[in-house]
Amino acid sequence: MNQFKGSDSFICQNFSFLDFVPIGAFILRNDYSVIFWNSCVARWAGIPKESILGTSILDHFPNLKKHQYSNRINAIFDGGPPAIFSSKLHKHLISCPIVDGGFQTHQTIVTAIQDKENDVTYALFTLQDLTDANKQISKFKSIKAKLAAKERELENTLQEVNKANEELERFAYVVSHDLKAPLRGIHNLIKWIEDDLKGTGVGKSKNFELLQAQGERMTSMIDGILNYSKVTSGPLKMEKVDVQELLNEIVDEIAIPEDFVIKFSTQLPVLISHRIKLKQVFSNLISNAVKYHNRSNGLIEISANEKDEEFEFTVRDDGPGIAPRYHKHIFEIFQTIEADSKLKSSGVGLAIVAKIINDFKGTIDLDSDVGKGAVFKFSHPKLKN
């Protein structure tokens, strides 16, 4: 039973089921007196039914007197369409405190209930608690903003690194190009001194020979820098490349000792790549295997393995092998293992290989140890033409 009579009592009875729903609900008569106050809103607002029924809602929530609310609520009493008060634009239409301070955020929908028989219009308020949803969304937005900031930071850093690399490459090119002229002068002077000595009967001293050897080494290094800096990371012109055909060309071009065997262990693919650069990769790996081999009858095996997203190529030799302590730096420029001037190593070959594979968005690895030969494995993504 309720304390109301007539139309009020009829409405209360009809809407009493709202006591059993998990949303806040209350009903106002057109003079703003509360005629129904469900259990949920009583709990949320901390106002028991007996304290609020029959009283004016404005005594408990004076903010409802504000023009922005009263205008729209009065329109409901005039039989207007339902009104929505969103959680973002009206945080505390009916303030319901929460344990950790602050108030619940609600979406409130106000609907007219017409008692046509008695010609009375009531306003039914339903409050949906969006506090948790709002918190989760704020949290999600903040994480998303942080991620976006990190992404921007990373992109900027990458741009700076790329710019610095480009500048370095340009600098390396200019410097090595300019250094070649005085170096040519030094070579000429050495040659002239050598020619002068020929007539005097005085032999070349050991230091003079060292000077000659170091000069040649410096020429080789500068040529190396020039070659390295020419492998720019600009846009690659990709085309269909038959790897078997490419390797046949390389074998024909490189001076391979007679007793050396080059074996293609698997069928080799036709793939989309940059022909000249891919040729440079295989060419450097094969010629290294020949150059650093400790026997005249070496074996070099080349194979390919097709995976979902990439091809994996392997160049395996049965040479002296490379101790693991060198693996870390082997793809860096000017890193050579043997300081053997006879080999005239510029220390650039593998650095160029690594740079090209990096430009292809692939990876390269070395598996080797002393006496066990060397296996260079590199991946090349499958690209569409």
Place this chain on the structure above:
Amino acid sequence: MKLTDNQLDALAELFNIGVGKGADNLNQMLDCQIQIRVPHLEVLSLNGLKEQSQKLAPKNVSTISLQFDGSISGNTMLAFPTQSAQKLVAALTGEEPGSPELDSVTVDTLSEVGNIIVNSVMGSITNFFKQRLDYSVPNYAEDTVHNLISSHVKESNYPIIMAKAEFSIENLEIQGEIILVFSVGSLEVLIEAIENFGSSSEED
């Protein structure tokens, strides 16, 4: 039903008054300077609506719709293309526009904005009728305009008024589009009510 130019003008005026009042309500409530106007409207069949709405908003839209029943019955739907929805909510709440998907808080805010505008349009229409109308609870939905309208308009010759409304927020230099779709069982009743209202005002 083919409307005369005068009748179309009267309808456009009616909608302009409605959305204008809705904008005023939003401005008072949120202390902003939003303006909404309906430069053009047309009366279409369901097939005509499909063609026209695809031109205006080919993708899914966020909509608030309100069904009404009484002297006239029908549905008023306000459709926000996603970009417009984000711009408007961001401007009204002072937050940065979010991701392309609207989260529940954005939907909640949009529902209120839509509700204020739709109610004002309904207020401007019901002025012409002496009787009160019965309303459904406003409904939020996302789909194409055509799919949403065809879910409650079953007859292909049912008259549908589609208006392209433009909103702008002066101080923030934000502009966008809203589509207002008003489908009513009997357009004649509405036109008659407007014309009767006009003549009775003149008599007064």
